[in-house]
Amino acid sequence: MSMNDYKVTIAVPVYGVESYVEKCAISLFEQTYSNLEILFINDCTPDKSVEIINKTLEKYPHRKAQVKIYNQPVNKGCPTARNLAVQIATGDFILFVDGDDxxxxxxxxxxxxxxxxxxxDLVVAHCLIETNDSTYLLKYCDMNKTKEDIIKDCLDDKASQSVCGILIKKSIYINNNIKANESFHVGEDWQVAPLLLYHAKKIAYVDKVIYHYQLSRSNSITITSQESVTKKKNQLICFVKTMNCLLRSFKDKGQTYLDIIYRKKAILVQDAMIYCCKDRDEESFKILVLELKSIDQKYLSALGNTNPLVLRMKKNYYMLSVILYFNKLKKLI
Structure with missing residues (x-):
């Protein structure tokens, strides 16, 4: 096939990105590739993001017929926006871009x-991470490794888990019913990326930067208030649920993958338990205790005492005991 025979859908969830979306839109409208469909999924953004997109589009009349803005009736989050984009995309391939990138x-x-x-089926490339005062290169994965090892790296935080900036054959989503869980507010990429890698018959690689991930917004995880403690706790609990989704998705895809997911789950459960203590959330803490007990001891004992994950778990257990002790003292005062 010739270059422009393939139609590519670029999908952009839009919510609260008015300071960044013009730069994003310009980078899409100025693509050298002609056969595009550009979908903006307006997730009930409270700002002027959509107005800025429309104003920017006026400068690119040749793109107007290719641009569609879908307005969600209520705010549903990024997972729902991406699932909708896959559902309505008319392209042979789909590429996700966040509205602030x-x-x-x-x-x-x-x-x-x-x-x-x-x-x-998948074509990956490099990403440039841009902060307020620095930039650094993020390679999607080590393409010298086998596909199985790339999947393991993705599950184990050793490769990118983002679906942004990847050329993805749409049929992988459709034929394998790959969807993000729409009830989760974080971790949607972690659910989807390993499955895309698993079902791709072939993964190719472009040795250049194609995606710019902007971290200029406030993304600090430093806990400075009770509100931020609660937010971090909820994020960690959501990640635990993501691990449960992955366990179900990979239950028949190989024990090696399950071992990695169980180890990651153990760490996330304990991190979440710590924040439940800080947030005095006894009900969530009890649920997480059951989650931890559900993890077979063989996954923990097989790691060995010198493994960084084991050392981190021991540190977490110490922190938990200290927090629980002081919480009990506070109740007595």
Whole structure:
């Protein structure tokens, strides 16, 4: 097939990104690749993001017929927006971009060129992380490894878990019913990325930066208030639920994958338990205790006492005991 025979859908969830979405939109409208569908999923954004998109589009009349803005009736979160994009996309391939990020203007051309050459189901490339005062390169994964090892790295935080900036054959989503759990407010990429890798018959790689991930917004995890403690606790609990989703998804895909997921779950459960103590959330703490007990001891004992994960778990147990002790004292006062 020739370059522009493939239609590529670029999907952008939009919520609270008015300070960044113009740069994002420009990077999409100026793509050197012509056969595009550009979907903006307005998740009931409270700001002027959609107004900015429409105003920017006026400068690119040749793109108007390719741009569609879908307005959600209520705010449903990024997982729902991405699931909707997959459902309504008319492209052969789909590429996700967050509304506060942007891509190089030749990104789609570079990815499609590699796809045609390799007949790959997924084409990945590099990402540049941009903060207020620095930038650094993030390689999606080590392409010298086997597909099985790349999946293991993705599950084990040793490779990128983002679905953004990847050229994905839409049929992988459809044929394997891959969807993010819409009840989760974080961790949607962690649910989806390993499954995309698993079901891809071939993964190709472009050795260049195509995606710019902006971290200029406040993303600090430093706990400075009770509100932020509660937020961090809820995020960790959501990640535990994500691990349960992955355990169900990978239950028949190999014990090696399950071992990694169980180990990750053990760490996340204990982290969440610590924040439940800080937040004095006894009910969630009790549920997490049951989650921890459900993890077979063999997954923990097999790690060995010198494994960094084991050392972290021991540290967490110490922190839990201290927090629980002081919480009991507070109740007595």
């Amino acid at each position: 942007y891509i190089e203007i030749d990104s789609i051309s570079s990815l499609v060129t590699e796809q045609i050459a390799s007949n790959a």
